Amino acid sequence: MARPVGMRRPTRRVGFLQALVGWLGMAVVVPVILLIYLQVYPRWGWLVPAGADATTYIWRTNVVIAEGLPSLAGSSPYPFDANGSNPDRPATPLLGALIDGTLGVRPWDLAVALPAVGAVIVAVSFVGVALVGMKEPRWTAPIYALVGGLSGSVQLVANGYFDTLLVLGLLLVVATSVLLAADDRRAILPGALMLSTAFAVHWLFASLFTAIVLCFSATLAVWPLARARTDRRDLGPAVRTGSIALLGGASGLALTLLRPGSAWPAGRGRSGYAEKLTIWLRRLRLPWLAAPCAIGAGALVVPSDVSRRRALLFWAVWTLASLLAYLAFRVGFVLPVHRIVGYAIPVWLLLGAGVVWLARSGWASSGRLGPAARRAARALVVSSVLVVSVAYAWRAGVDWIEGSVPAYHDGTVVSALKAASGYLQGLPEGTPVIVPVLFGGAEEMFGVVPALRRLRAAVPPRLADDLFVYLGPPDELLAGVPTLRRDPVFDAVSQRYWDALAPILRRGDPVILGVAPYTPGVHEMERTDPGAVLTRGVVVLRGPQPLDRAPRVVLPRPDLLALVGRAGLILLLLLAVGSGWSLLLFRVGIMEAVALAPATGVAMLVAGGEPIAWLVGRLAHPWLVVAPIGAIGWTLFVLLRLRPRARRQSD
Known part of the structure; x- marks a missing residue:
């Protein structure tokens, strides 16, 4: 259980209540996120998925289902103008094929669900990095989940950029591993594995993140305040965090180069990127976030805690990468700057930290009041957090309704x-x-x-x-x-x-x-x-003349409960597969492991499923890949974690 910074270590009873608030809050926030992202289908009567690129993911997944992963590279004769098959990013179509064969969710339905599913994966990954990397108490879990899952960055990439959406969840898990590795070398291999797998999802953003981790590692080596007071000359944190970037980045890049069809992505041209940048900056509303983010940054510095200072340093380096990309674009470089600016996820982590600090300060200040006034003040703090959360969710829902677009308007x-x-x-x-x-x-x-x-x-x-x-x-x-x-x-x-x-x-x-x-x-x-x-x-x-005219097929109208149920089923599968692995790899508590599990499930399905798909070609029974991957994680957790722990307790 993470200790709330600036407060005494909670008693067992208080710790239990904080965890209970966290679990109950997450039980509310996750369905809210699903409802917000899926509401557009029945609201507007959409018969096609959201996002112009959604249909690309559908046909790529169809190829993997019908012909196998090796056929993806040669499935399009047009490796230009955004009509290629992207065989260097096989994770999403492979994941779609595994989900189709295990749950029966067809690629078309998966594309409808992915914005909501991906947003929840990012939301719970926010919780993981906050609780583990920033040492926040467990009651803050729903705040970070709501802020992350409904953030402007997630909404922008959920609109059809599915590779980018999924890689954000994985990179947040890598960030958690990096912050863990600063104190514990056992986090190096899990972090490197997650980073290497992220290259199969979107190698461009994984490469950028590798550079960010290397810069963070170099900063740890020269900045004494990011090291423990007991030994300001200790270079261990820098070496351990840098090892994740070197191992994960090198292996991920090597595997990317080995995949057929790897190529530098074609650009839209400077004018196209500039137009996108204007739209994305308007949607992100960054000036409005400045004050709460500044409060969040201050909360990570005072009172002093080396783990939280490291987290702030990491978020600063990450955000600086987006700022440098923006400045490079302004001076003439041609690059997809809108995607990199939207990649500034730490802004939303600092926003969450600011909200948490305000709530915690209000609660602590009430302790100096009399019993009746204290109860009233704390009720005001809780109600204020609820009002702010509802307002944030409402605004995010309006933004998604107004900003999301279907793949096309005519079904x-x-x-x-x-x-x-x-x-x-x-x-x-x-x-x-x-x-x-x-x-x-x-x-x-x-x-x-x-x-x-x-x-x-x-x-x-x-x-x-x-x-x-x-x-x-x-x-x-x-x-x-x-x-x-x-x-x-x-x-x-x-x-x-x-x-x-x-x-x-x-x-x-x-x-x-x-x-x-x-x-x-x-x-x-x-x-x-x-x-x-x-x-x-x-x-x-x-071609052959048709024998008769086929009647028009009427597409079913979208039903919100059915959409939410399908998305929930996909999340449960990822949770079941990933929980054993997250408990095994990260050595954290139950809530933290569950928060990291969906993204870990994605990573393990890709890491385990890709070599099998290359060996056997078409996956006739994908569930025979999914089930063993999940079972191996749980088995290793029991053998390597639970049994030794039980043996030590009995001794």
Whole structure:
């Protein structure tokens, strides 16, 4: 049990009450976070997941389910313009395949649930790093969970940036390990393992975090105030924390380079990043956070405690990385600065520390009052915390409602392709299906970027890597030539996609479909050639003629309780898998281990599942991977922790 800084060590009774408040508060906060993130579906009647990138995760997961992880690298002939398969970031599609095979949650439904699931993972990871790394008392758990799970940074990446969302939870666990390792070398290997696994989720942010930990380690070596008063020359904390970065970073980077298809991500261009930065800064409201964050920083310094000073130093180095990225962008460097600014998670940890300090100070000050006044003052403190929490949650809910966007606004494409799935699945295996696409402007590559994502996400998993797009009208595709307009930008995009499509065309006669609204003239074709209509909005331009017209599939309306139940089931799976490992690896209390468990579960499923997926290819029974990984963690915990502890107590 962590000792509240500035207060006497709590008695057993007080410690029990603090833990009880923490557990009860978490039992309220977690469902609130799920409800806030999932409410947009029934509220707006969305039939598609939130976030423009969500459909990319769906079709990548479909490929892993149908063909296996090794097939991901070659599943897209377009390794450019954000239409690649990202085989260097295999964690999210692999995790989706494991969840699908264990719980029966399909990739489409997982994409709907992931913003809420990821937010809860980050929320409880906030609790873990606060209780373990910042030595906060357990009653503060719901405050940190609420602040973290509903923070502006999490809301921004929950809107379709699923790799970034999941890696935040893992990196908070790494941060916990780093702060533990400053005093305990046994935290080095767990921290290195978590950091190495984070590279499989999003190697770019894991690399940045490795640099942050190295800078923190170097600062520990030269800043005496970050070391214990007993020996200001002790370099042990610097060596131990640096070891996590060196071991985890080197192994993670090596594994990333070994994965096929690893490449530096394509950029949007400076103007695109600047536009995103403006939006993200407005959503983050950083000036409003300055005062409570300053209070939180002061609370970590006074009264003096070396562990809390180290935590503050770590948060300062982490935040400085985001500030330097912002300044580099302002002086001319081109980088995804909006993502890095949103990556400044310590701002929200300091916000939580500020709220906790205010609540603790008010409670302690009431001790000098008489009994009646003391009860009234403490009731006021509790009610104030509740009011602030409700106001924060309400504001976050409004921000999510106003700021989240669906992957696209028209669900008719999904209905049409689901209706056409019988025809598509009847095609010989490996038959390429090409859809001519022409809509939008240069920002969307004239439609080929969003169309490929949405079409692949809507077809059955077996067909995801057999569906391709062509830029231009149907007649020029049928003639076997690229579409050129004497427009340098359009012609460059068209030629690039045509060159990538040429090997597909050489594989044999493809089936060519017109799909509204992506293919121009589909509804006119329905009137002129009704025999080629698969279903409303889908026309066969080349290929076997449909025997009859398929009726439109009506997508079910979203039900909030069902959505929350599905998200809760996913979290319970991660909790069950990760709890044994977190108890084994981190040597902390029950509440702290449970807080670290969901992110640890993600890490262990990826670390254990990826080599198996590479060895066997398609996972026919994913639960046979998930169950042993969880069982091994619990077994090792019992053998290496519980039994020796019981033996010592009996002696």
